[in-house]
Amino acid sequence: MTKPRLAILGGTFDPVHKAHLACALYVQQLLQPEQVQLMPCHLPAHRSSPGVSPEHRAAMVKLAIAPHPGLSLQTLELDQHRPSYTADSLQQLALLYPQHQLLFVMGSDSLAYFKSWKKWQSILELSHLVVCQRPGSGRTDGDCAALLDQFGVATPKQLAVQQSGAILWLDNAPMDLSASQIRQLLQSPQPELAAPLLDSRVLDYIRQHQLYQAM
Numbered sequence: 001m002t003k004p005r006l007a008i009l010g011g012t013f014d015p016v017h018k019a020h021l022a023c024a025l026y027v028q029q030l031l032q033p034e035q036v037q038l039m040p041c042h043l044p045a046h047r048s049s050p051g052v053s054p055e056h057r058a059a060m061v062k063l064a065i066a067p068h069p070g071l072s073l074q075t076l077e078l079d080q081h082r083p084s085y086t087a088d089s090l091q092q093l094a095l096l097y098p099q100h101q102l103l104f105v106m107g108s109d110s111l112a113y114f115k116s117w118k119k120w121q122s123i124l125e126l127s128h129l130v131v132c133q134r135p136g137s138g139r140t141d142g143d144c145a146a147l148l149d150q151f152g153v154a155t156p157k158q159l160a161v162q163q164s165g166a167i168l169w170l171d172n173a174p175m176d177l178s179a180s181q182i183r184q185l186l187q188s189p190q191p192e193l194a195a196p197l198l199d200s201r202v203l204d205y206i207r208q209h210q211l212y213q214a215m
């Protein structure tokens with residue numbers, strides 16, 4: 001019998017935007033995990049601190065996923081007040097969900113520097129990687145080529161055959177947007193340009209709490 005799946009989309013979500021949601025929904029539809037959990041990191045290990053608090057980032061994720069059954073918030077990293085490392089989080093998730101197959105979801109820009117992540121080999125021992133295409137990061141960029149050579153490019157069916165260690169390169173339509181672009185727009189003289197890139201509830205929350213404002 002095939003195992004139930006749990007997909008995890010890790011991120012800073014500063015703020016969560018429409019490409020995150022599109023990616024999560026694409027994975028949900030294609031791979032039918034029991035849930036796609038959006039897991040905000042507490043302190044990213046690899047970049048400067050987020051613009052807003054973990055509480056605000058989590059609240060925005062909750063609002064963005066509210067209309068989508070099957071998408072949920074995973075607070076494991078937020079609950080631990082320390083830098084977040086994916087290998088450690090997946091280790092904990094494997095204990096919490098011993099019956100499940102874990103799928104770690106990322107954008108192709110993340111795969112491009114995956115070999116610099118802490119214990120990246122153990123991530124592939126604990127989960128499959130599901131890679132959502134992002135403009136500017138193709139199969140030959142950064143670490144992608146070497147990883148796809150070493151681990152192969154899996155099909156959705158192949159994910160069922162092995163418990164972990166496969167890389168699935170999705171055929172999603174790439175979406176050219178980022179949280180940094182949104183933060184910049186929100187601080188620009190035309191903050192309304194950020195509106196189409198965000199779920200409307202998230203935009204309302206940002207306005208209500210006066211987040212990402214120009215200093």
Ligand SMILES: Nc1ncnc2c1ncn2[C@@H]1O[C@H](COP(=O)(O)OP(=O)(O)OP(=O)(O)O)[C@@H](O)[C@H]1O
Binds near residue numbers: 014
């Ligand atoms: N437009 C996108 N297409 C595909 N994947 C994306 C896109 N935006 C973000 N992701 C992926 O979602 C995950 C979380 O991303 P993150 O929260 O850092 O958002 P971001 O838009 O990349 O933020 P920033 O611009 O601040 O770096 C990462 O794996 C990232 O690659």
Ligand SMILES: O=C(O)c1ccc[n+]([C@@H]2O[C@H](COP(=O)([O-])O)[C@@H](O)[C@H]2O)c1
Binds near residue numbers: 011012044046086110
């Ligand atoms: O564990 C690591 O070494 C590591 C290094 C870089 C990124 N990550 C994770 O990758 C996810 C996306 O990161 P980011 O910066 O695009 O938000 C997020 O869950 C991070 O915790 C993890």
